Every structure is written in C-alpha cells, then in structure tokens.
Amino acid sequence: MSNPSLLILAGDGIGPEVMAEVKKIIDWFGDRRGLVFEVEEGLVGGAAHDAHGVPLTDETMARAQAVDAVLLGAVGGPAYDDLDFSVKPERGLLRLRKEMDLFANLRPAQCFDALADFSSLKREVVAGLDIMIVRELTSGIYFGEPRGIFEEGGERVGLNTQRYTESEIARVARAAFELAMKRDKRLCSMEKANVMESGILWREVVNEVAADYPEVEVSHMYADNGGMQLVRAPRQFDVIVTDNLFGDLLSDVAAMLTGSLGMLPSASLGAPMANGRPRALYEPVHGSAPDIAGQGKANPIACILSFAMALRYSFDAGAEAGRLERAVEKVLADGVRTPDLMQAEGEAPASTSEMGDAIVAALEASL
Numbered sequence: 001m002s003n004p005s006l007l008i009l010a011g012d013g014i015g016p017e018v019m020a021e022v023k024k025i026i027d028w029f030g031d032r033r034g035l036v037f038e039v040e041e042g043l044v045g046g047a048a049h050d051a052h053g054v055p056l057t058d059e060t061m062a063r064a065q066a067v068d069a070v071l072l073g074a075v076g077g078p079a080y081d082d083l084d085f086s087v088k089p090e091r092g093l094l095r096l097r098k099e100m101d102l103f104a105n106l107r108p109a110q111c112f113d114a115l116a117d118f119s120s121l122k123r124e125v126v127a128g129l130d131i132m133i134v135r136e137l138t139s140g141i142y143f144g145e146p147r148g149i150f151e152e153g154g155e156r157v158g159l160n161t162q163r164y165t166e167s168e169i170a171r172v173a174r175a176a177f178e179l180a181m182k183r184d185k186r187l188c189s190m191e192k193a194n195v196m197e198s199g200i201l202w203r204e205v206v207n208e209v210a211a212d213y214p215e216v217e218v219s220h221m222y223a224d225n226g227g228m229q230l231v232r233a234p235r236q237f238d239v240i241v242t243d244n245l246f247g248d249l250l251s252d253v254a255a256m257l258t259g260s261l262g263m264l265p266s267a268s269l270g271a272p273m274a275n276g277r278p279r280a281l282y283e284p285v286h287g288s289a290p291d292i293a294g295q296g297k298a299n300p301i302a303c304i305l306s307f308a309m310a311l312r313y314s315f316d317a318g319a320e321a322g323r324l325e326r327a328v329e330k331v332l333a334d335g336v337r338t339p340d341l342m343q344a345e346g347e348a349p350a351s352t353s354e355m356g357d358a359i360v361a362a363l364e365a366s367l
C-alpha cells in the first residue's frame, strides 16, 4: 500500500514559520515511527496571489481533492487588505472549504495543566478540561436564502434565513457520534428548539441518528443555556454538536476557556472519500499574526496539535496522536514558553523553532 499523502499549504505571515515546526514533527514520525507521508507543498492566500494572481489555483485545488489530508497554516495580512474581494487571501481558504464540502468543523478545547492559570476562569473549573465542539459549517443562517437588505413599509429590513435539511443535520450529527465513540461516548446537542422550527427538526434528526449509536449517552440543551454552562461548569461536556451560527459563538467561548490563541487546533471534515478517509483540512484557529511575523515569536503548538488531529482523524493513528499531545504537555510542564504563554517578566522566552525542537526532543524521550 502506498504511503498516506499530505498537502501542506503554509500560507502567509506566521503560517510558514509554524509549519516549519510541523515539518520537523512529520519527519520525526517518518524516521522514528515508520509513519511516512508523501508530502506535497503548495501556495494559498497572499502567497498564491503574489505568484499567480489568485489566492488558490485550480491546480492546487485539484491537489487538495486528491490527497488524504490538507494541512494549512494561515492566510492574510495587511499587504493584501486593499485587494478586490474576489482575490483576497481568505477566498482561497473559503474555496477549499466549499469545494471539499467540509461540513463538520471540529474545535477541541483542551486545558493543559501547565496553562490552567491562563484561563479567565478559576483553575479548578478548567483544569483537565477536554471537550470537542462539532459545528455545522456549510449550511444554516450564513448560507440560507432568501437574504438581503430591502425596503418594506417605508423602512429597511435585513433578512437572513436559517434553513437546514434533514440530510444536512444527519451528516454532521453522524460525524459527532463517530467522534463520541472514539472519546467518552457522551454527546450534547445544542439548538433552540423552544423558539425555532429548525431547532425542532435538529433535535428530531439527532435523536434518529442516535438510534445507530446506542452506546452514546445523548443529551439536548438550548444553546443559550449551553453558553452559560460552558463558562459555569465546562467539564460536564465531552462532545457538543451544534449548528453553524451557535457553533461559531460557542466554539469561540470554549476556546478561550483554555488561554492562548496560539494553542488552538481545528479540523474540518467532509464526506468519506473512496478510500474511506474523510475529506479533511487541518489548521490552527489563529490567523497570520502580522504583528509578530518574521520574528521567531509565533507559538507553533496550534499547528502542531492540528497535525495531531490529522493523525487521529485521517490516519487512524490515535496512539501516535496521543504521543504527540503528551509531548506538547510535557514541554509545557517543563516550562518551555513562547512569548504568548509567558506571565512573569524576566522569564526567557523560547523561539518558534526552539519550541518545535523541544517537542521533537520530548517525542524522542517518549520512545
């Protein structure tokens, strides 16, 4: 069987800097664990615009559809702010998400013990936190028609439409149940079935899909209460599944329970390909951070943990993903800190590449 394939699109700003550290880790898994990837690289965002006049070429798009997983750094930056909307760097990322039909966005919120004091919540509320929010990404109110701003009765009206078909709900629910099976077998679905018909259908369809997963304990919560519970007692949750709008809000709330933007990975998954693997794009939550780009200050952990998600969800290498996550945990416990993770003045910060090297050393020590 041929080696699994990865397309790396490092992008702009700190994207190439954090991706350089991921490449060290990919090499380590190839050399030391026999987990060899066929790695291709391409351009996205401003970098693609500079070279080709578009934020993503058709050829790169075709490569993204052909590989087993795409790993993306970040796109955008002030140099591209004045470009026409149609060729802005973000359009490259949006095209990838749309054409790969990545309908399930996975945002883990995990609190590493060494960073528990970074949270705005008390240590005892967040220590040990490990939840996964699955947000529907390609439908709902951000896409529903009709939409627009129009005149009615002598005044302007803004309109957006929340619309979900049962198949759209079922496929994201199924993705969430599959995740729950790999985790703690607990799933909480969030909507507003008390005031929205789309919420009533959402709840019905989640219950129908649940019949195929009798081992998973299912609960339902109104999304407003969900937001409250996430800051009151977040550890009550394991997997949360919700729609596009509520997921946008709730995943940001959950992410910030854990501290720095430089720590947050994500995955966006689509339907299974012919080889059974889901179409998949893995990327850090953060952007291209132009304020620190080129200075060796970027924290590569969000991108490294995104690769750990790829190991787990695209390559069935959950044990190796765990090894990588534990290596990150060890390095943090040892006090290695990029500037974004420092609290006290006078500590010596680690550079982006020193953080990557420390994680590789911790991987080596894990053998």
Ligand SMILES: NC(=O)c1ccc[n+]([C@@H]2O[C@H](COP(=O)([O-])OP(=O)(O)OC[C@H]3O[C@@H](n4cnc5c(N)ncnc54)[C@H](O)[C@@H]3O)[C@@H](O)[C@H]2O)c1
Binding pocket: 014, 018, 073, 074, 075, 076, 077, 078, 090, 093, 261, 262, 263, 283, 284, 285, 286, 287, 288, 289, 290, 291, 292, 297, 298, 299, 300, 302, 340
């Ligand atoms: N998915 C993406 O590629 C994506 C996401 C968000 C923003 N953007 C783009 O990135 C550019 C900058 O946007 P922004 O400043 O609003 O968001 P940002 O995430 O790039 O940066 C926000 C703040 O967090 C810091 N930060 C971000 N990642 C970090 C890391 N890994 N290590 C240490 N510090 C980190 C930055 O220095 C900055 O102070 C814009 O062009 C925006 O459109 C891209």
